[in-house]
Amino acid sequence: EIVMTQSPATLSVSPGERATLSCRASQTISSNLAWYQQRPGHVPRLLIYGASTRATGIPARFRGSGSGTAFTLTISGLQSEDFAVYYCQSYNNWWGTFGPGTKVDVK
Amino acid sequence: QVQLVESGGGVVQPGRSLRLSCAASGFTFSSYAMHWVRQAPGKGLEWVAVIWYDGTNKQFADSVKGRLTISRDNSKNTLYLQINSLRAEDTAVYFCGRGGVAGTGALDYWGQGTLVTVSS
Numbered sequence: 001e002i003v004m005t006q007s008p009a010t011l012s013v014s015p016g017e018r019a020t021l022s023c024r025a026s027q028t029i030s031s032n033l034a035w036y037q038q039r040p041g042h043v044p045r046l047l048i049y050g051a052s053t054r055a056t057g058i059p060a061r062f063r064g065s066g067s068g069t070a071f072t073l074t075i076s077g078l079q080s081e082d083f084a085v086y087y088c089q090s091y092n093n094w095w096g097t098f099g100p101g102t103k104v105d106v107k
Numbered sequence: 108q109v110q111l112v113e114s115g116g117g118v119v120q121p122g123r124s125l126r127l128s129c130a131a132s133g134f135t136f137s138s139y140a141m142h143w144v145r146q147a148p149g150k151g152l153e154w155v156a157v158i159w160y161d162g163t164n165k166q167f168a169d170s171v172k173g174r175l176t177i178s179r180d181n182s183k184n185t186l187y188l189q190i191n192s193l194r195a196e197d198t199a200v201y202f203c204g205r206g207g208v209a210g211t212g213a214l215d216y217w218g219q220g221t222l223v224t225v226s227s
Contacts, residue, residue, distance in 0.1 A: 001169050034213035036152070043202065043220065044144075044152060049213035056215075087152050091212025095166055096142055096154035 002026055002090050004099035012107040013078050021102045023071040023088035032092045035064055035073045038101075039084040047086075048073065078104070109133040109216045111203050116221030119193050129186040129203030129218055137161070137181040140206040142214055143188045145199035153199070156188065157206060193225045 003026040013019045023033065031051040036044040046055040048064035051071055061076045075082055083106055088099040115127040129141070143155040156167045156177040165177050176189040186203050200222050204214030 032212065034211070036214075038152070043217045044214075045217075046208070046213055046215045049208055049211050049215075053209070055208070055213075085151075089152075089154070089213070091206075093166075094140065094157050094164075094206070094212045095168075096144070096157060096206075096212055096214070097168075098144075098152040098154055101151045 002029060002092060002095065002097050004088055004090055004097050006086075006088055006099035006102050008102060009100070010103045010105060012105055014107045015078055015080060017078055017107075019075040019078055019082075019104050021073040021075075021086055021088075021104070023066075023073070023099050025069045025071075025090055028068045029090045029092040031067045032090060033064075033066070033071050034089045034091060035062075036087045036089065037082075037084045038087065039081070044087065075104070109205065111205065111216055111218035113201060113203055113218045113221035116201065116223045118224045118226055120227050121193055121195060121225055123193055124189065124191045125193060125223060127188040127190070127201055127203075127221055127223070129188075131184045131186065131205070134205070136179075136184040138207075140212070141179060141186045142204045142206050142212075143177065143186075144202045144204055144214070144217075145197075146202070146220075147196075147199040150199075155201075157212070158186070160207070190223070193223075195225050197223060198225045199223060 200220040
């Protein structure tokens with residue numbers, strides 16, 4: 001079973017700054033990776049799939065990159081609604097293992 | 108618009124069984140794989156299971172394999188999750204999600220979730 005890890009566990013960022021989140025897979029997953037945002041009390045929202053393709057309606061300040069085992073989500077110009085928990089998910093062979101999440105909070 | 112509505116959660120005693128439902132609308136249900144994901148209180152997301160668009164293939168997380176059954180009724184646009192031999196660690200909000208965006212396994216729509224509490 002693929003194991004996903006994310007770092008850091010918590011990232012403190014000032015509004016308007018850039019946040020860089022990392023995700024690693026225990027084995028290669030090609031580009032079979034998604035990123036989700038979950039605000040407190042809300043349902044997860046798909047941000048990125050295929051490692052780098054933004055989902056419908058997702059602003060351009062969200063950028064995904066990487067392939068194989070190492071992936072990055074970059075959020076530029078953080079806005080108030082971006083402070084949330086972010087999860088990466090491998091869906092290699094349709095298994096959907098999630099990482100433990102990175103909480104982005106206000107510095 | 109796409110809607111997913113889960114039901115069937117509640118307080119259940121350890122060792123009992125429970126069946127969750129997810130009613131879908133606003134899209135061609137029979138064309139999409141469907142997933143179950145759960146989230147224990149204050150914890151992260153845990154992928155649980157997926158079923159192919161036609162029900163011919165199913166995959167389960169190792170942590171639940173053998174106790175869970177996933178099924179679907181495409182004539183009723185409904186997804187199901189049967190959980191047997193419930194344990195305290197099954198306590199969570201259970202979400203259903205639509206998979207298959209652009210042919211991938213990413214979940215582009217999620218329901219609001221249904222809470223399962225396992226307690227005596």
